[in-house]
Structures are given as C-alpha cells and as structure tokens.
Amino acid sequence: MASDGQPVTLTAVTVSTIADLGVRAKAASRLLATTSTADKDRALLAAADALVASTDVILAANAVDVERAEAGGVSSTVIDRLRLDAGRVQAMAGGLRQVAALPDPVGEVLDGWVRPNGLRITRVRVPLGVVAIIYENRPNVTSDAAALCLKSGNAAFLRGSSGAITSNTAIAGVLREAYQSVGLPADALVLVEETSHDAAVAFMRLRDSIDVLIPRGGPSLIASILEHATVPYVIDGDGNCHVYVDESADLEMAARIVTNAKTQRPSVCNAAETLLVHKAVAQAFLADVDTMLPGVELVADPPTLGMLPAGSASEATEDDWSREFLDLKMAVKVVGSLDDAIDHIARHGSGHSEAIVTSSLDAADRFTREVDAAAVLVNASTRFVDGEEFGFGAEIGISTQKLHARGPMGLRELTTAKYVVRGEGQTRG
C-alpha cells in the first residue's frame, strides 16, 4: 500500500522498462561472477581516468541539477551534497582507485571438510549477483557504489533520486563506457533513469533480477521498502548510540570520549545521542558538562536535571530517549547501576553502536556480552564504527539488522557463499 493507504497501481510501461533493465544487469552479473581480479581492477582504473577526463561533462550535467534544486528552493545542506566541483570529481576517481587496490573477496574458501563417505565439501565466497541500491541526492554514490559492486563481482543496479538524475546519468555513462573499453560489460552498471515513485516500487519487487537491495536514505525510504519490497534487502538504519560512563571510569577519558562521540561530527549515524552516567560519579562528571559539550543542547530527566549545572539542560520528553538527533543535542540520564544502563539501552537503542567507559573488567565484560548492538565499544568513541576506521578500505553502508551483515559493510558483505561438493559417484542410502 502507498503511504495514503491505497494499493499502489503500477503502470505496465514502468514495470516492463524496469524489468528489462533488471534482465540486463542479471546477464552482466553472470559474466562478472567469473571475471578475474586483474580485469576488474583494470576497469576500475579506466573508470577513474575517464571520470577525471570527463570532468567538464560531469560538471555541466551537475549544474543542471543544482540549478533545478536552487529554483525549487531546496535547502543549502542538500544543495551542498548535490554540488560537484573538480575536486569532488577527483575524489570520486580516487575512490575508484582505492577500491581497485583492495583485496578481492571472491573465491575465498571459508570452510572445508571431508564427510565419512568421502564427499569433499568446501564453502566458497561468491558474488551476490545483482546489487541494487536506492539512494538520495549524492551523485558520488553512483561511482562509489559501482566500484564496490564491481570489485566484489556484482552488477550494480542503481536508482538515485530525481534531484540528481542528470549528474547520475552523466557519471554512469562515463563508467559504463570505461568498463566497455577494457572488455567488461557496460551493464555492470545499470542506472534506472525513471525516478518516479512507481519506478521505485517496481524496482523493489524485481525478485527475478535483484539479489540484494541496499537502501541509503531516511526513514520514509525504509518504511517504503518494508511495505513494498519483495527482494531481499539490508537495512542501513538509524543510530541511536549511547555512551555509558561507569562508576569506575577514568573521568578525564570519559569526557574526551563523550566530547568526541557527540561533537566531532554530530550529523552521522555513529555519533552519540544519549549520555548515561552512573550515579556514583554523576556529580563530579556532570559538573563540567559545559566544557565537555560546548554548544550542545542538553535534555535530561528530572533527577538528572538536579545534578546538572543550573540552566544547562531542559527536561527530556519520553520521545527524546529514542531519537537520533543528528545534531548538537544530547539526552543525559543518571542511572543507578550497570544493569540500569544496559536496560535503558535495550529499551531505547537502535542496535548500532554502544560504548562503555570503565576501568572494571567485570563491567566491560558484562556490557560487551549483554548489550545487543552491531558494535559494542569499551573505552573508545562510537565514531570509530565505520568501514574505513575498521580497516575495510571502503563501505557501502552500516547495517543495523542482524541478517547477513551487521555493522559496517565492506566488500565482504557484498558476497554470499556457495557449497562445492566433490565426490566419486556417491549416492545416498
């Protein structure tokens, strides 16, 4: 159903156009699955060179999108994400070269054993096939996603937003031509140029061609996928991350971590949104809150308000505990125990990244064991939870679901496994 509660009726033309694109991506994916690492890397490097060589064409296309956005009164933040310049095109090319330099995950033997009847079983890492991505107004995602998909042996089936369609079409065109110039199928990258809502819904239901869909967008995109998608997907969801300052914490370390987790880049999913403080250290720790969190709007429950410097915070609503502020705003709560902190996180956390600051081995062990999240951190900032910081070289997103991939997703998470069973004529008795 559409968000207005009416069944969606898709036009036959849209469904058939999108399906045809899917068939092309699927055909390309069969070739890519057995393409050598050397050939894939050659294509990525050719694409990087082609992007730089086509800077003028790309910037001209981008100017059309930016002009349309400005005329439409789009916010300056969104326009900033949309706008390309020569430096950003260079950065996109750099991203392609960086992915070319990463190890190829395909072919890794994950496991292997011999059965009593002599059957030799191996589990081998193979590409997923067609990786579909729906994304918003960032044209650089077109080349970033294409690179990760190609390196992992997958066809990239991309559906960007209407606001960036002219830029995306130009970038995709350059990449497709570069792939073809080194003998790879152009359809290793297929861009959906129809950006209607109907086209997005048809896209989410292409079970015959799409092996996984990775949405990169806000809550309304996720809601639409939950409602309409029939293809398998991995959700890159909200990060309502907590830092818990334990009674045994080194308070100077805790302050540094809280400052970093909240303020170093508040607009991203691994920034902290709630500060939990053990009551035994609350008075001492929270006295310096203005120095620790300069310019941060604080909200707190009534008991905590009484322990914060006067005027530094206002009362939190129930909703604040579950919100991803993505801004210089933080909820603060004094808790009576480690158990209370763990319970609070279980109730309000989004399963992204949760940190404890402690000098107690027992508290560290309990926190890491009992908190259910993609990443749990001891004495480190939540900001470290991403593909680059984990050493994956690049990331396609951060999964907040538990199936398939959890946490930062690199090349490895764009693969699946295949069992290869070798025998000498065995039959089952």
Next chain:
Amino acid sequence: MASDGQPVTLTAVTVSTIADLGVRAKAASRLLATTSTADKDRALLAAADALVASTDVILAANAVDVERAEAGGVSSTVIDRLRLDAGRVQAMAGGLRQVAALPDPVGEVLDGWVRPNGLRITRVRVPLGVVAIIYENRPNVTSDAAALCLKSGNAAFLRGSSGAITSNTAIAGVLREAYQSVGLPADALVLVEETSHDAAVAFMRLRDSIDVLIPRGGPSLIASILEHATVPYVIDGDGNCHVYVDESADLEMAARIVTNAKTQRPSVCNAAETLLVHKAVAQAFLADVDTMLPGVELVADPPTLGMLPAGSASEATEDDWSREFLDLKMAVKVVGSLDDAIDHIARHGSGHSEAIVTSSLDAADRFTREVDAAAVLVNASTRFVDGEEFGFGAEIGISTQKLHARGPMGLRELTTAKYVVRGEGQTRG
C-alpha cells in the same frame, strides 16, 4: 494487500495479543543470549525426558487433531505427517538429545585484528535473538525447531498450523515446563495459539520482537510472506535441481547418480527434477532409461523424444522445465554442450542444488564456478545437500536465498555477529 488485492485489516485484539507474545519472547531472548552451554544442554535433556514421560498426554492431544483432519477429509499423506505415535515421540526426544550433543556456536570469535590506533576489534558469534518459524502440519517441528533455537541461544517464537494446534500446544507446554524446571525461562519457547490468517500476518510484521522469520511451507506461504512481512526472513524455497551428464561422464556412475537423485526420495527439495545429457553420450545413456528410472514418468523436448526408447516419454510443456515435480516425474533434455547445460540451469534452476557427472577437470571447474546455486556437486547425488549429510547434526531448513544463509541451515545459521571494540580512550580525529 491480501491476495484478493484488498488491504488487510487486522483486528486490534489479534495484533495486541501477538505483540504481547513477542514481547515475552524478546525478554526471554535477552536471558538466553548469555545462558551457558551447560544450562542450555540441561534444558534440552530435561525436555527430552519430559516428552517421553508425557507420551500419553501428547498422543491424546494429537488424536484430537487427527480426528478433526479425518472428519475434514484431509489427504492421507497430510494425516500421516500429522499423526504421532510413541515411536515418533521417542524420535522427537532423540532429536532434542542430539541437539544437546552438538557444539554451541555462540561465542565463536570469527575474526579479530588490531587497528593502527591500537583499537582491538573482534567479531564474535552471537544469537539472533527471537527466531520466528511459521510451519505446517508437522507437530515434530515444534520440538525440532525449539531445540535448535535454544541451543543457539535464541528464543523460539512458533506459529504452527491450525490443523496441528492441539498437538503443538501439548508439546510446547511440555517443553516450556521442562525449561522452567531447570531454571530457564519458559518463554524460551512461545507458541502462537491463534492460527487465523490475520494472526499470521500480524506475526510477520512484529519488527520490534522478531529478529528472523523462517517459513517452512509451500508457495502460498512464501507468497504471503513476500507480500506482508516486514520482519527479516530467510526463504526455504523450491528445489528445481538438475543432473547434467557430461560427454566425458562415466555412464555407469551417471546412471547410479540419476537413479538416486530422482528416485531415492522424490518428494523432497533436493531430489532431481531435470536430467540434462550431452548429445555425444545421449544415445548410449538414454537407451537404458527404463532401467535407470523405473516407474518414473518422463517428459522431454521433441529432439530428445527421438533419442529415448519409443513410448518411454511424452512431450514436455515449457512449464515443465521450471517445475518442482516432487514426484516420480522427470524432465529430460539433450544439450549440445556444457555451455548449453549451464545456460539451461541459469534459466530454469531455482538455485538449490545442481550436479554434474564428468571425468573432465575443466568441465567440473567450469560447472562449479559458473552455476549459481546454493550447492554445486561433482559426481555425487543432489540428495546429499542437507544439514545431516553435510555434518551439521540437524537443520532448520535449506535456504535458497543468498542473504545471510545459503543452503542447509544448522545452528551456525541461527546466529549473527557482533563487533567488540576495545580501546584505551581513543577518540576520532
């Protein structure tokens, strides 16, 4: 939308009842995540003993279901699956004991490394949380699924069919009591007793409590899940499996494998449905088809019909190439080359299990590399693709999707991973 195209309207009572059950399962899952292997095994053994001790109660409950089914004119095959006797209850108990003896997957360190900034990262295997299973008229699934979920540290949230509800309620009651008797939460197993369609739909949408849904049923259940589910799921789908007899095959071995793959147990998903034969050996190999496939109805395309003994086969419809017959019926096609065989499988296969019989290293390598399926087999029967035969000890199903789990799913596939990051106060620059 319901299959009639109307939006589904769920009654508030159903939604709230199911949601309450979900909250209970979720609460239990938090305890189970940190329950020791010894305690889980003790609960499984207690449950096994309790099942045997409660044989009379269980058989009396089962008799109610069987009587209702007989009165409703249900087919004898279905009634056979539904009917329990003392031996089957013993077998269920044996299943619980077998799972107790398997290694616990929880806590395995999958990976670990140190970053240049000193952060120590490990990836640790943890339970999924709440594993939901929708299944049909087999009461033994209640205890089989419960055992696998408990051993892997998950709460089992089960929704069986109305036809087996009295049996399922009795079995679940015995297990819950046994768990509690050794100090585990009874809600480690929560059975949905409301078996309406509405209840099933409400169940599939409990994103707050269900971490994964594994459907065990036919195409209509799968279609309903694709349409309605918002929780993550793993599809245990059809097996349209092929055996390809290569030009270099040992024809005696090929005949043994084809006989086994088709006839040893035709009703299961890893039985073969289509036989592909290289033209160079077709005449010789197919001459003995009556001996190789006694009692099997054969369908073939016109060129193949000409190579089969007169009267042994009829003409295949286009649909036959994609069908899972699950019966003593097989489609036969002579192909011109290994490429043709691989193309045929790409077009018609369901991605389950695909076998080649060959003595050529090159053909074996190409087939295993190029065929996209959960399992590819060389010189062995497709019938080996299951959890027991792979050595997993038990299986919860066979995934035909590529995300999370592919192929036979044992205890390992009922887990996810968590990143544990340890530092000494690191912040991000």
